[in-house]
Amino acid sequence: MKFFLSILLAFAWFASPVYGQQKPDTPFNRMMKDSFRSQGIAGLDRIVQDATQRFCSNPQFAASPAGLKKAEELQKLNMETIAQPSDGQYLGDWKSGEAIAQSGRGDTWSDSASTTNGGGCYNCHQINQKEIAYGNIGPSLWNYGKNRGYSQEVITYTWNRISNSKAYNACSNMPRFAHFKILDQKQIQDVMALLLDPASPVNQ
Amino acid sequence: MSDPMRIRATEKDGVVDVKILMKHDMESGQRKDASGKLIPAWFINMLNVKAQGKDVFNAEFGPGVSKDPFLNFKYKGSKGDKLVVNWIDTKGDKRTDEATVS
Amino acid sequence: MSKLLMKRIQWISVLALMCWSLQSFSQSTADDIAKYREMIADGNPSELYEMAGEALWKKSAGPKNASLEKCNLGLGPGVVDGAAAQLPRYFKDTNRVQDLESRLMTCMETLQGISAQSIIDAKFGEGPKKDMDAIVAYVVTHSKGKKVQVSTAHPQEKAMYEMGKQAFYYEAGPFDFSCASCHGSNGKRIRLQDLPNLTTHEGAIAGWGSWPAYRVSSGQFWTMQQRLNDCFRQQRFPFPIYGSDVTIALSMYMAKNANGGMIQTPGLKR
Numbered sequence: 310m311k312f313f314l315s316i317l318l319a320f321a322w323f324a325s326p327v328y329g330q331q332k333p334d335t336p337f338n339r340m341m342k343d344s345f346r347s348q349g350i351a352g353l354d355r356i357v358q359d360a361t362q363r364f365c366s367n368p369q370f371a372a373s374p375a376g377l378k379k380a381e382e383l384q385k386l387n388m389e390t391i392a393q394p395s396d397g398q399y400l401g402d403w404k405s406g407e408a409i410a411q412s413g414r415g416d417t418w419s420d421s422a423s424t425t426n427g428g429g430c431y432n433c434h435q436i437n438q439k440e441i442a443y444g445n446i447g448p449s450l451w452n453y454g455k456n457r458g459y460s461q462e463v464i465t466y467t468w469n470r471i472s473n474s475k476a477y478n479a480c481s482n483m484p485r486f487a488h489f490k491i492l493d494q495k496q497i498q499d500v501m502a503l504l505l506d507p508a509s510p511v512n513q
Numbered sequence: 514m515s516d517p518m519r520i521r522a523t524e525k526d527g528v529v530d531v532k533i534l535m536k537h538d539m540e541s542g543q544r545k546d547a548s549g550k551l552i553p554a555w556f557i558n559m560l561n562v563k564a565q566g567k568d569v570f571n572a573e574f575g576p577g578v579s580k581d582p583f584l585n586f587k588y589k590g591s592k593g594d595k596l597v598v599n600w601i602d603t604k605g606d607k608r609t610d611e612a613t614v615s
Numbered sequence: 616m617s618k619l620l621m622k623r624i625q626w627i628s629v630l631a632l633m634c635w636s637l638q639s640f641s642q643s644t645a646d647d648i649a650k651y652r653e654m655i656a657d658g659n660p661s662e663l664y665e666m667a668g669e670a671l672w673k674k675s676a677g678p679k680n681a682s683l684e685k686c687n688l689g690l691g692p693g694v695v696d697g698a699a700a701q702l703p704r705y706f707k708d709t710n711r712v713q714d715l716e717s718r719l720m721t722c723m724e725t726l727q728g729i730s731a732q733s734i735i736d737a738k739f740g741e742g743p744k745k746d747m748d749a750i751v752a753y754v755v756t757h758s759k760g761k762k763v764q765v766s767t768a769h770p771q772e773k774a775m776y777e778m779g780k781q782a783f784y785y786e787a788g789p790f791d792f793s794c795a796s797c798h799g800s801n802g803k804r805i806r807l808q809d810l811p812n813l814t815t816h817e818g819a820i821a822g823w824g825s826w827p828a829y830r831v832s833s834g835q836f837w838t839m840q841q842r843l844n845d846c847f848r849q850q851r852f853p854f855p856i857y858g859s860d861v862t863i864a865l866s867m868y869m870a871k872n873a874n875g876g877m878i879q880t881p882g883l884k885r
Contacts, residue, residue, distance in 0.1 A: 337778050341785070344861035348854035355788040355853050362786040366793060416789055416851045432805045444805045446797070475791075482796050489789035519662050536663045538834075580834035583658030 349418035361387060365480040380479035388476035391469050391487065394494055399464045399501055403510075406503030409496050410436055416491060426491050428500055433483070436503065437510050446482055453504040455512040464505060471497055520612035522596055529590040529614050531562065531570075533598055534583050541576035557582065559601040564594045564614075590614060661752055661829040661881030664836045668753025671746055677727030686722035688715070688754065699758035700878055703867045705769040712775040714866045716840045717858035719750060735857045739841050751827055751838045755880040763823065763878060765870040772867065775860075779868030782861050783813070792850040794865070798822070813869055820876025823869040828882030836881070839866060 332338050347353050358366065361383050370376045412427025414420060430436060433446035436453075457463045469476055472487035486492045492500070503509050516536035523530055535557065542554025554576055562570035569588040592614055599609040672683045672695075688698035689706070703714040709721055720731040729743070737744040767773045786793040797803060798813040812818035827838040837845075843862050847855045855862055 336774070337781050340778055340860045340864065341782070344859035345853040345855055351788075351848075351851065351853045353853050355851065358785075358787050362791055365791070366781075366784050366786045368784060368795070417848050418854055419848060442806045444803075446803050446805065484790040484792075491789060516663065517666060519666060532658060534658045534660060534663055536660075581660040581663060583660070585657070 350416070350420060350422050351418035361475055361479060368480075371480055383479045384476055387473045387479075387485070387488070388469070391472045391476060393465075393468065394498060398498055399468055400506055401495060401498030401502045403499070403502040403506045403508070405496075406499035406501070406509075407437065409492065409500055410503060411440075426496075428486065428492055428496070429484075430500065439510070450504060451511060453511055454507060454509070459505060459507065464501070467501060467504060468497070471500060515606055515608040518598060518608065518610045520596060520598055520610055522594070522612055522614040524590060524592045524594075524614050527589055527591070528587050529564070529594065530585070530587050531596065532583070532585050533562075534581065535600065535608075536581055537600075537602065539576075539578055539580045539582060543576070555603055557600045557602045560584070561599055562586075563597045564588065564590050566595075659829060659881065659883045660834075661756075661827075661836060661883065664749045664752035664829070665756045665881065668749035668751070671750050672753055677723065677729040679726065679728035681726045681728075683719075683722055683726060683750070685726060686719070688718055688722075695754055695757045697758055697761055699755045699880070700761045701764050701766070703772075703775065703863050703870060704766060705771050712769075712771050712863055712867065714839070714858070714863045715751060715754060716747060716838060717863060719747065719754075720858060731858075739837075739844070740835060748827075748836045748838055752836060752881050755827055755878075758878050759880060761878050763820065763870055763873045763876050765867065765874060767867075767871055775864050775867040776871050778860075779864035779866070782864050783868055788851040790851045792852075794846070794850075796850075813872065816872060816874075816876065819869050819872035823866075823873040824876055824878050825880065825882035825884070827880055828884045830884045832885055 341356055345353060345356055364376075364379060364383055365371060367376075371380060409428045410430035412425075413429035413432055415424045415426030430450075431440060431443045433444040435443040435445075435449040435451055438451050453467075454463075470483075471492075473485045474481040474483035475485060484491055487494075487497060503511055506512070518536070519534040521532045537557050539556040540552050540554055541556065542551065544552045546552050556576055556578065557574050560570070560572040560574060561568065569590070570586055572584075574582070594614040596612045596614060597609065598611070599607065601607050672686075675682050685692040687706075687708075688694065689701055689704050690696075690698050699715055702718065703712050705712050706718065706721075713721065720734055723729040723734065724731050734743040734747060740748065765772075767776050783794045784799075786796070793799075794813065797805065797810050798818070801812045801815070801818070803810045803812070811821040813822050823839075826842045827836065829836050840857055840862055843865060844855055844857075847853075
């Protein structure tokens with residue numbers, strides 16, 4: 310009995326998401342493996358998907374009843390990985406935040422490991438109304454704090470959203486800035502200030 | 514060895530419309546390369562167009578003209594005019610191309 | 616009319632004017648960009664590449680000292696007219712689906728003895744890739760104004776289309792981006808750059824039908840392979856190998872979605 314149990318346990322361990330699923334040897338998976346190579350800081354490991362990416366790569370399943378249930382699980386998983394600021398400070402310097410929002414640099418194969426990453430926020434969002442070159446993939450963030458108020462609930466929600474957007478929406482189009490270390494803690498504090506400092510131009 | 518120009522010239526009511534597309538990097542001398550060094554200036558600075566042997570257009574380009582310059586001008590002329598376009602750049606490189614007005 | 620009512624009407628009309636001008640400001644920015652495009656369309660520098668490409672097509676080159684004039688792009692040896700419109704497609708001699716650039720590499724290897732690897736390894740816009748840009752410009756010009764006509768009748772073509780679709784939705788990398796993140800729905804825009812929805816016919820022909828193109832801002836001629844390469848770079852993916860199956864699969868996906876639409880290549884971009 311004990312022997313049988315340990316076999317079962319081993320089987321369960323290898324099948325669990327913790328260990329990671331074995332990629333089936335399909336023509337598609339072979340194609341993805343063979344079509345790319347490492348370049349600069351962009352390694353081949355980037356082609357390996359995590360559970361959330363794998364789920365969101367199948368929009369048909371994601372929209373099904375079973376998919377919606379799975380999405381909730383993934384949102385919970387993502388939420389659990391979020392760390393609150395180590396110094397307890399949620400807001401930094403909005404001027405810095407604006408610069409981070411404007412910059413789309415970093416993490417590509419033409420960037421070096423020492424490149425300071427930007428958040429690329431204006432690529433998808435309107436933020437300061439003065440900036441007319443903004444994208445529309447995400448909602449407008451103009452008057453972000455002014456509209457929502459400056460309660461701790463709003464502050465924590467915003468911190469979480471920037472750190473890992475998929476904690477709230479499993480297939481959010483927004484990169485997980487803290488989760489993948491795109492922005493560091495200070496940078497996120499600065500972007501937070503851009504959105505939630507009452508003195509920020511965004512809230513005038 | 515410089516690349517050929519694309520010259521198109523059409524006549525209507527005694528006026529010839531000339532369009533010239535030139536292949537040239539036209540470095541202004543203000544740009545920096547990946548290592549931060551200034552890329553030296555190199556651009557077309559003299560351009561001359563003759564129709565039937567007579568000057569119809571003369572230009573001195575400066576560093577403000579962008580890459581692969583496109584030039585469009587009109588002159589009083591006729592179908593069948595032989596156009597000769599030539600340019601010289603700041604390195605002394607030259608290019609001459611011909612076309613006939615249609 | 617009472618003074619108060621007058622004042623109210625004034626305020627409402629000022630507000631309405633502001634709202635209208637704000638909305639029309641972004642609309643007029645898009646209009647101005649369209650006007651600018653019209654202006655520069657008159658002298659598309661792609662024509663310079665096309666001229667150079669024609670010369671290269673006819674010139675003897677490589678260890679075999681042969682031209683490309685017998686290159687079969689799917690419509691018979693040397694037939695360039697309409698060739699780009701039916702690519703990508705299955706080729707019996709290589710037993711695979713190929714796009715224009717991979718097929719040109721096949722021709723360069725078999726007819727001229729030029730190694731495909733030397734072209735794959737070269738940097739975009741330099742050496743053998745620079746020649747490739749010109750030849751691509753020459754070939755696509757001969758499909759300008761024609762309709763996209765790719766087939767998925769052959770099982771390998773159909774498989775390529777399906778894999779292209781799957782690759783289109785494949786999320787990966789530190790930004791969780793797939794092609795669909797930007798090109799998967801209508802009306803999306805990054806900064807002020809409108810993005811075609813490549814899953815629909817209209818979006819697919821807008822994208823597939825306008826590349827390769829000359830980009831005025833960088834003064835460079837970009838083929839579809841280069842366009843895909845830079846997309847992957849911005850997605851924070853690793854480097855797609857030149858002419859690899861994922862690039863051909865995605866091309867097949869876009870081309871089939873664009874079927875029946877008008878080809879406008881070589882295009883002109885800001």
